[in-house]
Amino acid sequence: MRWTRRIATVATGVAAITTVIGLSAANAAYTPQALTLPWHPAGPVHSSLAGNGVLYIGGKLDGIGGIGAVDPGTGNLLWMLPADKDVRALALSPDGSTLYAGGTFSTVDGATHRHLVAINTADHTVLPKWKPTAAGEVRDLIAYGNDLYVAGKITTISGVAHRGIGALVASTGKVDPAFTFSADNDVLGLTMAGTRLILSGSFSHINGSSRSNLASIDLANNTLTSWAPAKLCSGCDQYWDVVTDGTNAYVGTSGLQGFLGAFNLTTGRQPWQIVSADGDVQALWLDSDGTLYLGGHFAHWVNSGYASFYPQNPVSVTNLAAVSTATGQPIASFNPRIYKPYPGVWTITATAGKLWAGGDFTGEGVPTSSGGVRNNKLPYIAAYPVI
Numbered sequence: 469m470r471w472t473r474r475i476a477t478v479a480t481g482v483a484a485i486t487t488v489i490g491l492s493a494a495n496a497a498y499t500p501q502a503l504t505l506p507w508h509p510a511g512p513v514h515s516s517l518a519g520n521g522v523l524y525i526g527g528k529l530d531g532i533g534g535i536g537a538v539d540p541g542t543g544n545l546l547w548m549l550p551a552d553k554d555v556r557a558l559a560l561s562p563d564g565s566t567l568y569a570g571g572t573f574s575t576v577d578g579a580t581h582r583h584l585v586a587i588n589t590a591d592h593t594v595l596p597k598w599k600p601t602a603a604g605e606v607r608d609l610i611a612y613g614n615d616l617y618v619a620g621k622i623t624t625i626s627g628v629a630h631r632g633i634g635a636l637v638a639s640t641g642k643v644d645p646a647f648t649f650s651a652d653n654d655v656l657g658l659t660m661a662g663t664r665l666i667l668s669g670s671f672s673h674i675n676g677s678s679r680s681n682l683a684s685i686d687l688a689n690n691t692l693t694s695w696a697p698a699k700l701c702s703g704c705d706q707y708w709d710v711v712t713d714g715t716n717a718y719v720g721t722s723g724l725q726g727f728l729g730a731f732n733l734t735t736g737r738q739p740w741q742i743v744s745a746d747g748d749v750q751a752l753w754l755d756s757d758g759t760l761y762l763g764g765h766f767a768h769w770v771n772s773g774y775a776s777f778y779p780q781n782p783v784s785v786t787n788l789a790a791v792s793t794a795t796g797q798p799i800a801s802f803n804p805r806i807y808k809p810y811p812g813v814w815t816i817t818a819t820a821g822k823l824w825a826g827g828d829f830t831g832e833g834v835p836t837s838s839g840g841v842r843n844n845k846l847p848y849i850a851a852y853p854v855i
Contacts, residue, residue: 497759498823498852500804502832502844505543509534509848513826514571516815519560520589522546523819525826525849526555526569535569535576535587540819543851547592549577559609559616561638565589568616568638570606584618586641600626600641608658610665612687615644617665619655632671646690649675651683657710659717661733663688668710668719681707682719682731697736700729701774708750711760713793718760720749725776726764728752728791740796744775745789747809753816753823758793761802763813763825770798786833787812788825788850804852805833807843823852 511528518524523538533551535558538544551573559568567587569576576585577594583602586595604622611617616638618625625634628643632651635644651671659666664684667674674683674692680699685692700707703723710719716730716739728743747766754760762770769782770789783789783798787806790799806813806829813827832850833841 497757497855498802499855500802500852502804502834502850502852503543503822504844505846505849505851507538507543507545508846509536511848512811512814512828513849514554514556514814515558515569516817516824516826517558517560518817518819520564523817523824524558524560524567525815526558526571527814527826527848528554533571533573535567535585537592538849540822540824549587549592549594551576554605556605556607557609557620559611560589561611562613566595566638568609568611570602570609570618570620572605583622584636584641598641600636600643602626607654607656610658610660611638612660612665614638615647615687617647617658619658619667619669621654621656632669633667633674648690649685649692654706656706656708657719659710659712661712661714661717664693664733666710666712666717668707670706681705681721682710682717684733695733695736697731697738700727700738701742704729708748708764709752711752711754713754713758716793718752718754718793720752720762720764722748722750726750726766728760728762728770730793730796741773743770743772743791743796743798744779745770747812750812751814751816751825751827753818754793755818755823759799760791760793761788761816761823762791763788763816763827765810765812767809772797787827787829788816804850805841806850807831807833821854825850825852 509529511531514527516525523540526535533553536548537546552575553573555571557570586598603624607620616636632655635647652673653671655669657668666684704721705723707719721727726745726749745766749764751763771779771782783800790802808830811828815826831843831845834844
């Protein structure tokens with residue numbers, strides 16, 4: 469997963485066996501000019517990951533629900549399985565043979581699978597005997613070791629009480645009884661740092677211990693670690709996403725407005741000041757060159773430091789931006805425009821030579837002959853090539 473959770477080795481997207489390997493080009497910088505793609509889904513893209521030489525996507529791909537694969541070289545659709553509702557999370561098994569998906573669906577390709585499903589990546593067929601269930605919306609998945617970790621707005625997994633977070637034995641889909649953790653509210657993001665599973669969300673306690681929207685569990689011994697960073701800001705009431713480079717955890721938030729923050733994985737301290745935006749920061753992608761890409765429904769700007777309505781030195785962006793993890797400064801040269809500010813970008817990932825953004829938007833900005841920018845009206849997925 470490259471320095472974070474949303475890319476694969478042979479295997480992981482939202483999955484992980486390490487946090488420092490990936491498919492994206494090292495030291496890549498992406499142009500803010502989107503490519504013209506030959507295929508676009510009929511509905512929003514809410515999840516994505518790269519692995520097995522393809523780009524996997526999930527969401528309301530046919531206008532209702534679906535899981536699919538895109539050729540990252542050509543942008544053509546390779547296959548798609550219909551679902552009866554939204555697909556919000558994807559993960560690959562460590563050997564790349566199984567794609568796991570979660571969301572609000574009850575059926576995939578006509579077969580009953582309640583909010584969780586497993587797909588054979590060789591022939592993209594649903595595994596009929598893999599039948600766990602989740603009560604509530606699944607928002608993130610990580611395959612690590614022998615388990616699949618499930619996060620979301622959930623209350624039970626296969627009838628066993630697990631508020632926000634739980635674990636399945638990946639091969640069987642049975643609940644792992646050794647993982648006994650629950651939150652007091654939603655868990656929306658997962659990432660791995662070594663053997664530590666890092667959780668983000670809207671919770672204030674894990675197993676009764678105080679944790680402000682962010683916590684970590686050591687999977688080597690299934691213990692809640694003492695790492696407990698203070699809340700990023702008083703109005704940061706929900707952390708949408710979390711990624712890590714092994715030194716810091718980076719979070720995107722909502723509340724009175726959107727923010728991006730960083731916390732040292734040892735001390736919990738913030739290495740640089742908060743980054744603010746004029747809307748939620750709800751998707752993160754960390755590239756191997758130390759650039760952090762953020763997506764959301766910020767309509768006009770991101771700014772280093774706390775800013776409300778009148779930022780001092782804003783970078784003009786719409787729904788997609790980049791920040792240096794070394795300094796916490798927005799990168800002004802990456803300023804793509806994505807149309808329809810809300811709901812905006814929900815997922816970001818990379819393949820060799822391209823940065824991909826998916827969400828609920830109507831198109832990307834392309835230059836006009838008069839020097840302006842117009843909406844190309846190609847919705848829901850965008851690709852930005854390496855410069």
